[in-house]
Amino acid sequence: MIIVMKAGTPSVEIERVTEEVCRYEIIPEICQGQHKAVIGLVGETAEIDTRQVQNISPFIEQVIRVKKPFKRASLEFRYGEHSEVAVPTPNGVITFGQNHPLVVVAGPCSVENEEMIVETAHVVKAAGAQFLRGGAYKPRTSPYAFQGHGESALDLLAKAKEATGLGIITEVMDAADLDKIVEVADVVQIGARNMQNFSLLKKVGAIGKAVLLKRGLSATIEDWLMSAEYILAAGNPNVILCERGIRTFDKQYTRNTLDISAIPVLRSLTHLPIMIDPSHATGKSEFVQPMVMASIAAGADSLMIEVHPNPAKALSDGPQSLTLEGFEELMQEMAPLGKFFGRWSK
Template sequence: MIIVLNRNDQNTIDELQEHFGNNHDIFVHHNRVAVQGITRDDLSDSEKSAAVEIIEDVPAAVQGSRVFHPEDTIIRTKHSMIGGDNFTMMAGPCSVESEEHITRMAAVAKANGATVLRGGAFKPRTSPYSFQGLGEEGLRFLRRAADQYNMDVVTEVMDDEHVEMVGKYTDIFQIGARNMQNFSLLKAVGRTNIPVMLKRGMSATVDDVLNASEYIAAGGNHNIMIAERGIRTFDNKYTRNTMDAGVVPVLQKLTHYPVIIDPSHAAGHTEFVTPLGLAGVAAGASGLVVEIHDDPAHALSDGPQALLPEQFKELSDKAFAIRDLLTEMPAEQAEAGR
């Protein structure tokens, strides 16, 4: 249940916390108080009379819900603002292969509008014999490259034992699709104050990913963004996954968290990355996370879906142009143009 109070009604908030705090989870956002597991009948007369609105049909992912938190969450890092009216480009190779290579890719990413450098130092691979990443050495290379070009870092953390170590190098934790429901890991990043990019699992519903985000929020970390990277459907003959562009407005209706599109993992093939990325931008995504490489044929992981520098420039130019069109065109002009 969510009780909506008049602004600045701290007395009723204190009363609700005293009344229910010992036996129920309680969350407060400005003048909205969410109390798990109660009904209207459990409220005192004074609590009922203080309520402007009582909302009983509340989703399980209450802290991520627009009903509880109507405003957009805006995540602020040293070099980026993610969410709201902001558009954020994130780019880099799938894996950190060497310090020289990640530095070259950081230069390409920064020159084409990216403020976040991506790269994997720990790689969850389908085969145990595939390249698994450089580990902490890769994190050091990634951090130095990002700092050289005044960029933030996003990199994957694969288990709760690595959270502290990865946290020393990254500005944003990435939770990969395979780990979306690794609840011990979600709890661990939830106990930090480092922003989290939560990727939707390949077979996850909208409610699944929202409930996964709640594990992070329940730990106190509300700097969450949700990434759509394609889901597994009946047809993966031509693309690696099926990108659900429609999930962007759906998530924006249901949650206040920024929604990011990962067209590289959705496409699986370079030729489809740009059109899928642009579709995500047109759908209203808060940003893109894209894989780039200057020699994809010899990449140590996911070369077939990496954009060459000139291809990334084309995607970035078009993405920012679409975003500018969406945000700057007055509503009456858009209506007149129909």
């Protein structure tokens, strides 16, 4: 349920209403929009009489029930206003959101050694990326496959950050590693296979860093938003959704099927920013460029692209990684399209 306050309502009155509604079994949340404030109520709202709430103050414009099962994640909860996720990085605050330039995240699947990660960071920064991605802890199908260098990889990410000022995005697989990860990471990633690891979602909901929530391999849009809701409900409003391909009946030519229609669908359902990962989706570097272009045209707020100095020798996911030169070329192709849509920085 949300309470839409009239434009120009004094803040003291908003607070009074917020206190008043606490007599119901709910938790109120104020969202100050551009013109109006909205108070979101989450909890046992089914029994609350909307007219009773309406009578609390003459400044209340409207009381509306949120019918979706996801509440805080729903667009209705913010009365149609899209949210922004602002992430401080050494190079300044980078903002993910519909009214901001495209944010480009690039880097290798996993952090392999200092030279490769620092070199990659320099190149992707020069090419225009704002974030460096790189796995320290890798979710691998096989226990015998390279599992990431763990803590020492975090140190290397810190060095790359220091060297370039880029923000860092890396995945958490185990809550026990979270403290170490947040020391380095600016955005903490929940991988596709952990999208419904509800314990972990609650824990990243309690940290002060933004969370990148990848869509599960066969997660419906609703499943995904419910997982975002876990993080929001735990107190962390800074969630970015990342589509990375879904599992369908055809795996012969692409690893997964990139669901680009998720972009407008999410836009109509949620206020959260949307990232696309064409590298994991297609699994082949030659299909990354057209999928990047399509994602921009469909309205993505951010892109995550795998880049490796030597894909043929990558310890993981080589076939889907662009070379450093490949990434530079891609950025040169993206820039005019980003500008065309008014989504390019500078």
